[in-house]
Amino acid sequence: TINLHGFRIAAAGRGGGLGPAHAAHPPAGRPAAVRCLRPSRPLYAAFLLLLQLRRLRRNKDGKAEQAGMGAVDAVYFNGADQLGNNLIMAASRRQRNLLQCLSILRLRGVGLLEHPSHPDTNFTATEGGGFSKSDMRIECLEPMQTWRLEFDGEMTLLPEAEAEKRRRQLGTTGGGCGRRVRVRAQLTWRALHRQFDFDTDQDSHPLAEAVASEEWSQEMFKRLESVHQTHYEQFGEITGPVYVDDEKVADLKLQGARDHSYGNHRVWSDLYRYGLQYIYLQDRTCIAIGCVSMPNYLSKPSTDFRIRCLAGGRAYTVQCRAADQAVFCMGTAAEVRIYERFCDFEVNGIRGWGISEWCYRSSEPWPAWEHAEQSAA
Template sequence: MFILTVICLSLGFVVALLSLAMLLLSRKSMLIFGKYPCKGVFYWLKYGIALLVLRQLRYRIYKRNEELLSSPEHLATLDRPQPLTSDPKSYDVVSFLAANAAGQKLMVTLERRRLGVLKVALYLWLPGEGLYCSPKLPDMVHFTTDGNEESSEFQGAGFHIYPEQSMRSWRLKYSGQLRHTMEMETEQETEIKEQQLLSVQLDLNFNSSSDHFNYNRDLSSSLIADSIAREAWNDSFYSMLKSVGHIVEKRTHYEQSGELDGSIVLGERRLELHLRGFRDHSFGTERCLSSINRYVYFALLLDDGSSMVVGNLSQPSFFLSSLKMGYVCTPKGIYQPITASNFELYSYGEKGTPPQHQNFIVHTEEHKYLVQIRVEHSAVRYVGGDWESKVFNQFVACTVNGIGGQGHAEYLYRNNTGRPDTVSTQDPQWYQRIKRFERSLSNLDLVNEEDFIF
């Protein structure tokens, strides 16, 4: 009887300690601008726990299966256009960001969605000439089918992007028009001088001899642990942890450095392009723009042959109010994850206007980098079927540890204006019917039987 009493008291004491620990860990840290958590009293304890759990999770998903995941068969499956599932959030995106020492810059992104919906943006920045861009921008939505069939490749709106050799070579073609915006400098400000549509033929080949950087597998565990350790570990947080493995499997994002070579015909003029850059491929079902508060992303190409990606994502609903990310790629194509960064979202463009100059420091395990950025030009596009996000695409010059370079920056913000009627009334009837149905669900209105969810 005495032993049983001691056991019961001991168990009660352990339960009380665990309850107290969970209560303390659930406390919210001080928030900057009501969004970005500081390091709380128990930051280091939570950091250590998060780091341990992350390493175990990555070992179970990636390290233990490294032979399979690095096989040519798996990489070929990963690198091709992905079949879209019945999930209404299913997506498949391929993007290219490139630049050269002369200051020429190219950005292309194609996002495949269900029923043949394609979201497209192309920017070409030529120093002394101005910006060439997709004629429909800032709207990105295009329709490649009649709404009764799915797409199976990155094709439509004049584009065709496809792999020629998995993880080695991709072809990028565009035949259509680009809007050319000329500018002139006045004593007061920069003004738009002229806009015209030009017929364009673009044919580029992306080649890479390097491996790829998989964000789920290769992003520094210390950066993820830092973000998680700043959050309140409440009931919602523990519920999310139970499904994190499932969520990771539903979201793939990898990048690869390489070279873009080819030609573009602008009107009656032919221009040869030789650029260095990145190819991005993302697909899955867990990509909800409406849950993202902000993000900033830099892709920098340096004159010594190295390159750098630096970013910061704010997605509080996923307990990542400020997740820093990125890597440095050496001239030999070796990726070194960034382990620390002092780039804080609240210090750069929090009120909705991106800065024209940015200076910050990032670290890898071996080096420290002082990054200095100057914006040369910027353009705006809206992302999402209802323009859920507003993106400022910046074309920048940079200096990293005294080495010059060129590149791109993206500043994404939440947008609540919706997609204007002047734009949406030009959509096919079947797509307009889908959007009406989605709005009726939000408003709890009655709907017709013919309506369906996209």
């Protein structure tokens, strides 16, 4: 989807093209490849009709279908600026008192700051804690308009001199590397545009094409219904001060996206790969381009790549250069690895900045995977 000064349009991806053309080989521990079926045109037309009828009925009722609460209730925030400052903060409430959180800051003149638990993101939630734990607080102040993002605790610091080495090779060192510092961030997120609800706003054509690639059966449709989640995204601006060891090091003004997902089902091992790009341009254009694959696996993303897409009858060429990254695990058994990459973008000649998030599934636990990557390097 692309938001041009508040006007949302969908960029429909074509099947089989997820990921950079020259991606590096997959790391150790990847699952076996699963065959990719070409979509059946009759099934595509049938499911597209079902989606359009469902949307007409939903518009007539004046409300969207909700996925329900149960397995997951998750919020995610990212932000970037043209100076090279970046932020990632997220929290996911799960069953059995599990809270999955991550906190990442990249500050110009300071370096890369990560929560010392990374790559592990699993915590025990405190009673009544919502999206918060002892050192992090995420709180909605006004729905769809304002959120509070706070951090007060230890993070590991990878100084800029060390980060320069990572820029050359984009290594996989997690949050355990670097010295411990105390970080305080008192930030406010404010909406720049309205939310984009994937239940009501996304283009039906790529969804119909994806479903038409599966072998249809009653069991398949039951499974499809069970994994449905309500998910929406919204561009906004993050502002506020950051202190390191009680010294004020930045007054942030970052642009990026937030999302909110909830539903009765989320198993990270269902995801084999995805690539999500969140971009803010100098002319205030906001762009989100993404593709998710459940039956295949994802190679490690390359440092630079180019995306070409068509939206609203206009062609877009997106050039990405990853300057740095942080890596962490998601899932109770670390089923997937997620790269949060801090990037410079150029879209049709206009400079921008933002976040490129890549995920792939691995069957190996983190220590074995990390050792294999570092040995290969």
